[in-house]
Amino acid sequence: MSRQRLPDLVGLAARLALGGVLLVAGGLKLGNPRGAARAVQGYDVMPFEVAKYIGYALPWIEVIIGLLLVLGLFTRINALLGTLLMAAFVIGIAQAWARGLTIDCGCFGGGGDVAADETRYGQEIARDLGLALCGVWLLVRPRTALSLDRYLFADVKEHT
Numbered sequence: 203m204s205r206q207r208l209p210d211l212v213g214l215a216a217r218l219a220l221g222g223v224l225l226v227a228g229g230l231k232l233g234n235p236r237g238a239a240r241a242v243q244g245y246d247v248m249p250f251e252v253a254k255y256i257g258y259a260l261p262w263i264e265v266i267i268g269l270l271l272v273l274g275l276f277t278r279i280n281a282l283l284g285t286l287l288m289a290a291f292v293i294g295i296a297q298a299w300a301r302g303l304t305i306d307c308g309c310f311g312g313g314g315d316v317a318a319d320e321t322r323y324g325q326e327i328a329r330d331l332g333l334a335l336c337g338v339w340l341l342v343r344p345r346t347a348l349s350l351d352r353y354l355f356a357d358v359k360e361h362t
Contacts, residue, residue: 213346216336220284221271228264230311241313244305274349285337288330299323
């Protein structure tokens with residue numbers, strides 16, 4: 203494997219990790235929009251009605267961004283959006299932890315109150331920070347192996 207090919211493969215892994223997690227997380231919540239809304243409301247950081255609408259919209263946003271990342275289409279902008287989502291999730295989980303809330307993050311469905319020993323805030327924050335780093339890699343270097351961007355928007359120089 204050439205040294206030039208390695209960053210393309212790292213980008214592919216980053217794209218599939220961030221995109222795949224968003225796609226799965228959003229997909230699992232699409233069948234239960236009320237549950238997704240309740241999960242957002244459980245963080246108790248915004249008015250109830252606002253949280254409800256964010257909860258209804260969030261699974262769709264996650265699926266769309268995740269699908270576009272997996273396909274490698276408009277990688278840089280979707281990496282930015284994915285990174286911003288991960289940052290928002292880290293902030294949300296951290297503030298819930300700091301405030302002593304005992305809720306399931308609702309990241310992959312579920313959500314709501316749980317027993318204190320069932321919270322996994324540290325693991326959830328670490329996971330989301332790792333995914334945010336995948337997004338940052340893609341922001342800096344959006345060119346990846348096996349992406350639609352590469353085929354649809356290739357520079358003329360690559361074909362000569």
